[in-house]
Amino acid sequence: MGNSLQEQLLKAGLVKEQTLKQARSTKRKQVKQTGGQPTAENQAARAAAERARAEKVERDRELNRQRQEEAARRAAENEIRQLIHSHRIVRDKGDLAYNFTDGSTLKRIYVNKDQHAKLAAGQLAIVRQDTFYELVPAEIAERLQTRDAALVLVFNRAKDETSADDPYAEYQVPDDLMW
Structure with a gap:
């Protein structure tokens, strides 16, 4: 580690000592002529390095933000x-078929009379x-709707409000209607 590249090249026999001395004196003369100030090439290289560092910091910041969003999404899903x-309700020994829609497909689960x-x-x-369907209490369904409404497929809320222009408002649908 103590050897500079110039010394390593000299020991390997790739350069001569005279060439090294000449390179050192040329470099000293350049620094002396510029008054110790960096040259335009050095300034451009430093500016490019600074831009690259700033871009890397920005990319890292964006990547960290994406990772945090993904972790938050996974935590919410879990x-x-x-x-x-x-809070699911066990529905073993169900003898009544309850039909509902999941998107555009008709699904059926078996539940008991209660x-x-x-x-x-x-x-x-x-x-x-x-890929499964579960029964949950109404309170849990309300909490799930606030987080992800697409998960709640069937939730029959009491509808006290009737639309003024609904022609069938005076006809009540029976609760035990099977379809």
């Missing part, structure tokens, strides 16, 4: 997944968790 998993009545009354909701 929180939603945990919320659904911890769960079917609660779904119709708006006390339960159907949510999508990955």
Whole structure:
């Protein structure tokens, strides 16, 4: 490490000592002529290096921001997944088919009579968790809607408001209607 490049080249026999002395004296003369000031070439190189460093800092800052956003998104997804998993209602031994839509496809889950009545009354909701469908209480469905409304597929809220121009407002739909 103590040897400079010039000394290493001299020991390897690639340059002569006279050439090294001449290069050193030329460099000293240049520095003396410019009064110790950096030359225009050096200033341009320093400016380019400074720009490159600033660009790298900006790229690193942007990359860190993207990583933080991705981590926050993953944390929110895990929180939603945990919320659904911890509050889901077991629907084993269901004998009634409950039909609903997921996007443009018609889906069916089997629930018992009590769960079917609660779904119709708006006390339960159907949510999508990955590729599965779960029943959750209405409070959890409301919390999920604030975070990601696309996950809540069926949530029958009580509709007290009737539109003034609705021609069927006076006709009530039965809660036990099967389709």
